[in-house]
Amino acid sequence: MKTDLSKNPHTDPALLLRYRDRQYAADMLAVAIGKLNLFTWIDRQGQVDTSAIAAEFGLAARPLDVLLTLCRASGLVRTDPETQQHRLTPLASEYLVEGSPWFLRPYYAPIVDSAIAQGCLQVLQHDRPANWQAKDDGSDWHESMMDEGFAKSFTDLMNCRGTAMGQVLADTVAPLIADVSHLLDVGGGSGIYSSTMVAKHPHLRATVLEQQPVDRLARQEVARHGLEEQIDVITADMFRDAWPSPTDCVLLSNVLHDWDFPEIRQLIQRASDVLPAGGHLLIHETFLEDDKSGPLPVAEYSVLLVNITRGKCYSAAEYREILEQFGFAVGPCRPTLSDRGVLTAKKR
Numbered sequence: 001m002k003t004d005l006s007k008n009p010h011t012d013p014a015l016l017l018r019y020r021d022r023q024y025a026a027d028m029l030a031v032a033i034g035k036l037n038l039f040t041w042i043d044r045q046g047q048v049d050t051s052a053i054a055a056e057f058g059l060a061a062r063p064l065d066v067l068l069t070l071c072r073a074s075g076l077v078r079t080d081p082e083t084q085q086h087r088l089t090p091l092a093s094e095y096l097v098e099g100s101p102w103f104l105r106p107y108y109a110p111i112v113d114s115a116i117a118q119g120c121l122q123v124l125q126h127d128r129p130a131n132w133q134a135k136d137d138g139s140d141w142h143e144s145m146m147d148e149g150f151a152k153s154f155t156d157l158m159n160c161r162g163t164a165m166g167q168v169l170a171d172t173v174a175p176l177i178a179d180v181s182h183l184l185d186v187g188g189g190s191g192i193y194s195s196t197m198v199a200k201h202p203h204l205r206a207t208v209l210e211q212q213p214v215d216r217l218a219r220q221e222v223a224r225h226g227l228e229e230q231i232d233v234i235t236a237d238m239f240r241d242a243w244p245s246p247t248d249c250v251l252l253s254n255v256l257h258d259w260d261f262p263e264i265r266q267l268i269q270r271a272s273d274v275l276p277a278g279g280h281l282l283i284h285e286t287f288l289e290d291d292k293s294g295p296l297p298v299a300e301y302s303v304l305l306v307n308i309t310r311g312k313c314y315s316a317a318e319y320r321e322i323l324e325q326f327g328f329a330v331g332p333c334r335p336t337l338s339d340r341g342v343l344t345a346k347k348r
């Protein structure tokens with residue numbers, strides 16, 4: 001059935017997405033409390049920096065950053081902005097330190113050995129994404145996306161989320177899109193963001209760049225919306241193949257959070273290479289606050305991402321630093337819908 005993509009919802013589905021997006025956070029906390037006894041150790045030290053925690057528990061940098069972000073956002077740890085030393089808050093001191101009369105470790109015992117908690121511990125120690133929802137074949141999300149059945153189900157997941165979000169994104173960037181003629185939607189999934197953008201801004205043309213087998217799903221969806229004249233879908237590897245040009249606006253929607261810093265730099269460099277001076281880059285994501293003390297829903301979502309992908313949630317400040325290195329003048333980060341936002345940058 002064809003959807004009117006120019007029609008926005010009247011409500012924000014944030015609560016519904018948060019239930020799903022926070023699914024791994026409780027188990028990650030259970031590991032910190034029940035397996036590592038992290039808070040008792042920090043209490044005994046008084047204050048510690050990240051490298052001391054990594055060395056004591058043998059934890060990898062990417063997942064440890066996600067865990068500490070969750071602890072800050074949950075009001076359990078405070079990090080001094082000058083020294084980057086971590087200390088417990090009174091909440092953690094009272095309830096998460098062995099010897100306290102109010103110690104809550106037994107409360108987490110039922111989930112400390114759950115499949116998700118075991119995955120969290122593996123990721124913390126080995127920096128390897130566990131499998132997607134304990135899939136039997138042990139594939140991580142990136143490998144699973146090559147499988148036709150998994151790719152269909154996950155693309156459906158992103159597509160249903162993207163319909164409302166794409167409409168709001170298209171409105172949020174409307175002043176900027178007025179001067180854009182061709183959008184390149186890299187890792188565009190079902191093409192829903194190109195579709196909503198074109199539906200709202202009929203002067204616009206778009207290209208969705210996707211890998212197999214998602215490219216076929218994108219073609220089907222674009223056809224279902226009757227937008228084949230305005231949107232084409234090309235099959236390419238975003239890291240290896242040339243990005244199509246000319247384009248005056250690149251969209252990276254929910255793509256960078258799948259990757260670690262080397263891949264993020266590579267994708268931003270490729271965007272910089274393909275854009276003319278004055279061209280735009282739109283990063284549509286869940287952004288952490290610059291000091292990584294929240295927001296809690298984004299810190300919780302980051303736990304899910306670190307478990308299933310090679311990425312996590314980043315702050316706008318982290319993206320800003322890379323964007324400036326690759327010749328972008330970075331604009332504001334504007335909220336869109338459901339804890340998401342868009343960071344805009346203009347090629348100098």
Ligand SMILES: C[S@@+](CC[C@H](N)C(=O)[O-])C[C@H]1O[C@@H](n2cnc3c(N)ncnc32)[C@H](O)[C@@H]1O
Nearest residue numbers: 158187188189210211214236237238239253254
């Ligand atoms: C998290 S999804 C985001 C989809 C869509 N942009 C959205 O916001 O819903 C990431 C997408 O990147 C695609 N992708 C991953 N690696 C890729 C590669 N090497 N080349 C092209 N696309 C890739 C995946 O197939 C997937 O559709």
